[in-house]
Amino acid sequence: TGEKKYEPTWESLSRHQTPQWLKDGKFGIYTHFGIYCYTGTSANATWNSHIAYLRPYHKEAKEFYEKFGKITPEFGYKDLIPEFKAEKFNAEEWAELFKKAGAKFAGPVAEHHDGFAMWDTKYSKWNAANMGPKRDVVGELEKAIKGEGMKFVTAFHHAANWDFFTVWDKSTDAGNPEYSDLYGQIHERGEPYIDEVFHEEWYGKLIEVVDKYDPDFMWFDYGLDRIREDYVKDYVCYYYNKAHALGKEVIISYKGHDLPLGVGLLDY
Template identity: 45%
Template sequence: MKTSILKLSAYLLLITTFSCIQNANKETAEVVKVEAPKFTEDWESLGKHNESPEWFKDAKLGIYFHWGLYSVPAFGNEWYPRWMHFEDNKFYKHHVENYGHPSEFGYHDFAPMFKAEKFDPDAWAKLFKDAGAQFAGPVAEHHDGYAMWDSEITPWNTMDTGPKRDITGDLEKAIKGNGLKFITAFHHAKNLQRATELGQDVRISHFPNFEGMPPTSDDPKLQLMYGNMEHEKWYKDVWLGKMKEVIDNYHPDIIWFDYVLGDIPEVYRKEFAAYYLNEAAKKDQEAVIVRKQHDMPLNMSVEDLEQSRKNKIGTKTWMTDATISNGSWCYTKDLGVKESADVLHMLIDIVSKNGVLLLNVSPKADGTIPENQTASLLEMGQWLKSYGEAIYGTEAWYTFGEGPTKEPDGHYKNHQAFHKLKYSNKDIRYTTKDYNIYAIVMGEVEANKELLLESFAKENVLDMTSIEKVEFMGSGEAIEWSLSEEKGLSIKAPSKPVEEMATVIKITISQ
């Protein structure tokens, strides 16, 4: 009897053990299944990513800002840390006169002076929202090797120096708390010192390797700022390490890259993209990667055009990054600012071609945004509050517009020509949403003026629309209009002007 009981016990123990092993294997398999990477580190896999989700297509406007140690001297532009080392130019002269020779007062010595004592992330986030932005965030790191977050990789960060606070973390909470998506911009691919047999590579290296200057130091701490180290170590531990650190800690919805990204070895660009997209997928984020040149395939990233834009409708969603100022991207003394109407017109033109505007602002070192920039943002935001229906969630019509003002060809090489563009009430841009077509006049329409929208002529539109209603948004007056196959849509404006910056005509067609 005792033997039988022992046999039965052993049998039950065996069954129980086998069942536990099965359950453990099942649980392990389930865990592996949940945590298995969705994207692998190859372009074919990464190309399955939806590079432009609907929320991004619909957003149309985002705001970011160049703010860092270069905001302390507030001279010239954000490339101060580079040009302060070159004799016979204004940056070097300014630096010597105000701070001393760069061999004695290096760029890193600005870190204690970057206080950000008046920085209010909640006020910034509210301003961006009131300006009409749908996403916002910082230049997390420029070319200068200074991290605008609490970094464990480099001591040159806002928690360990200067402000003694996690700037990016504070902004993430405030921006997402105001219902906006969060963007982080990275320019640090240029930070690595890349020498050539001909000497200093002026195009690629941000800090010059001049003897006796801090960028040539063998101090490991200074090397982390000035990018003076073994290349492979920098690519893996610094460039990629910083990307992963920001992804893990702040979960940005958009990561935007400046130029020179193509000089990061392909293996690390792939590793970044797979890591970011997989981490975003874990949080059900529809993440966006934006790049400037041919650094990543367009089937998994969005094209960006600096200080320029397309002169035709984009077949894919694209982006322009431009600054609200007339000069430097960072704050400098007496920095000029674009008129709000000019910024708005730029946005309208971009949206009419399936684009998105990333607008830069330039805070002071103390953490305040100058009044003239704030005023321009709020004036644009007030227009968007009233007429945003013609912007957000729209797409391009069959034509982007009509009128005498034409955008030049090309990318950044023609940015000066883009700066000189000035639209008038003779220029019209179109957007569409649902069964509505929006004709946006770039300026005020005179009272009782007869407008002819030639884009509605049969030879232009090809498929004539059946119009139910025409109205001037912001006016309650009934509008007289007529549609001619030969000439187009003729409209008589209201008895009083409606809007000074840009006038929206809403044309409802039959369903």
């Protein structure tokens, strides 16, 4: 009908129901895949770049420096992107494996805290379609996963990009505004999320993924509580209304107290 079912208020959004397919499916898989797969110097490679920038005396930071060199105003995480080539990545093989494992829904981390998008985005040149693998990883996985009859998941961690790197420190390349669309907007350490540019990009990327890849499940890591409420409400409202217009059942998951109860699926 084109009519909007939801308004951008918590009261309205909390009326959304968890899809039956998720209740029935029970088991799903999401996977980390990004630059950190190349940089991996620890069991939790997704965080080793953060440690290398913010905790230089940590064991994992020292391992990072030994492998790649010290972080300087010229050299840093961005310079490792060309080495992340993903030559053996095969979305069809992944999807087949997910299905064989019994997953009913699956998908990738679309963007981790590192600011590198794994899809062909207009919001930043720092994306997998433009550099590194030069492939639209999210797009390839969407086709493969849906092709196997599973629901498609996109996971987002980019709310934490604000302070994942040392954007306040000019002795690192993260402190150079030329790289702000990767490392995050320049600000003083501990400064709250007051940057309009950051919010607009956070919101824009989500809407872009909804429109381009039609995910059934959008999984969020911590950090939604740091984003201005009006942006979060507008995003959730857009996603739920678009799904309603298409006759689809979708879901958002969140950590802790990042959203009011009932707006999405609480993930511990």
